[in-house]
Amino acid sequence: MLQKASPPTLRDAALAGRQASATRADTLALYHKLLLVRRAEEKIREEYASNEMKTPVHLGIGGEAISVGVCHALPPGTKAFGTYRNHALYLALTGDTDGFFGELYGKVTGASKGKAGSMHLAAPEQGLMATSAVVGTTIPLAVGAALAHQYRGEPHLAVAFFGDGAVEEGVFWESLNFACLKQLRMLFVCEDNDLAIHTAASERQGFRSIPEALQGFRCHVASGDGSDLQGVIAATTQILGRMEQDSRPGFLHLTYFRFLEHVGPMEDFHAGYRPQPSPEERLRLDPVWRVEQRLFEHGVSRQELDAIRSSIDEQIARSVDAARQAPFASPSELSTDVWG
Ligand SMILES: Cc1ncc(C[n+]2csc(CCOP(=O)(O)OP(=O)(O)O)c2C)c(N)n1
Ligand SMILES: [Mg+2]
Numbered sequence: 001m002l003q004k005a006s007p008p009t010l011r012d013a014a015l016a017g018r019q020a021s022a023t024r025a026d027t028l029a030l031y032h033k034l035l036l037v038r039r040a041e042e043k044i045r046e047e048y049a050s051n052e053m054k055t056p057v058h059l060g061i062g063g064e065a066i067s068v069g070v071c072h073a074l075p076p077g078t079k080a081f082g083t084y085r086n087h088a089l090y091l092a093l094t095g096d097t098d099g100f101f102g103e104l105y106g107k108v109t110g111a112s113k114g115k116a117g118s119m120h121l122a123a124p125e126q127g128l129m130a131t132s133a134v135v136g137t138t139i140p141l142a143v144g145a146a147l148a149h150q151y152r153g154e155p156h157l158a159v160a161f162f163g164d165g166a167v168e169e170g171v172f173w174e175s176l177n178f179a180c181l182k183q184l185r186m187l188f189v190c191e192d193n194d195l196a197i198h199t200a201a202s203e204r205q206g207f208r209s210i211p212e213a214l215q216g217f218r219c220h221v222a223s224g225d226g227s228d229l230q231g232v233i234a235a236t237t238q239i240l241g242r243m244e245q246d247s248r249p250g251f252l253h254l255t256y257f258r259f260l261e262h263v264g265p266m267e268d269f270h271a272g273y274r275p276q277p278s279p280e281e282r283l284r285l286d287p288v289w290r291v292e293q294r295l296f297e298h299g300v301s302r303q304e305l306d307a308i309r310s311s312i313d314e315q316i317a318r319s320v321d322a323a324r325q326a327p328f329a330s331p332s333e334l335s336t337d338v339w340g
Helices: 024-050 064-073 087-094 097-104 138-152 164-168 170-182 229-245 279-284 287-297 302-325
Strands: 079-083 128-132 158-163 186-192 220-225 250-255
Touching: 024 064, 024 087, 024 097, 024 229, 024 287, 024 302, 064 087, 064 158, 064 186, 064 229, 064 287, 079 087, 079 138, 087 097, 087 128, 097 302, 128 138, 138 158, 138 170, 138 186, 158 164, 164 170, 164 186, 170 186, 186 229, 220 229, 229 250, 229 287, 279 287, 287 302
Parallel strands: 079 128, 079 158, 158 186, 186 250, 220 250
Antiparallel strands: none
């Protein structure tokens, strides 16, 4: 029988310094991370048609602030799990564009030697334990990691990122139930773009809203605008604080707008399943533009932002060149690093 260890407290040091009122320098550092994700995905959009990336790509343009903001607020030692729409999560945790593009090009220099592709990016040493193409599957893995932490008496957190579509799956409710029953140190992060492929939540969900459907579970719940980086950091910091005070799992429900098609590098507003936002609305939904406005208020100039963009673009160009030139893994690698 599992012996429940006495619940340790989250490291104070991990929460210290994660203040929502970021300084100019903090905001610039966060902007760098956010823009790295945006420019990496824009590079994929530019290069994808050449058909060298032999992997489907689920781009997260519009949703970058969720991974960047939540990961900024997470304590060290957290084990993170995600979905196929994972580019922001990978880059927020690692910053490693060589491993990222190596993986997308299927090369031996990739984070998983080219065997995982875009949908299964992982970097266990940096806390990204697993991501998966199969909707909902990494949620119970995160709960298992949280249970292992509790069993071993470790003070660490586990976090699962998943889409609004996963909430319609039995495995989500079973995982939530178990985490609440065992009062695990587990943070659920729902990245809600109101879509499962082309179908709006109102056509799929038999409940009024996700936060309302959670009422009755013994967990902390918070909602926020996932396009607002500072808001995401504040919401994450606040819910981690509540979890510290009253050790229950946390559930963050963050909304955002998916700018591109479900899978692939294009816009798809012509398909007609959702309205196209106006130019003003696009800006309000764009987390990068919003951070730029905040930086201008801090007195940062357009030239400073352009310099950041140039250095990021150079880094990305080097990583793409390196990925193109790298070899594929040798056939002898076929059955290494895999189960079976
Ligand atoms: C178990 C399972 N069922 C169905 C699918 C097909 N599928 C792929 S993505 C997707 C939509 C998921 O939507 P959501 O969880 O909201 O994530 P998003 O794509 O919006 O990020 C579906 C149904 C799948 N991959 N796995
Ligand atoms: Mg969705």
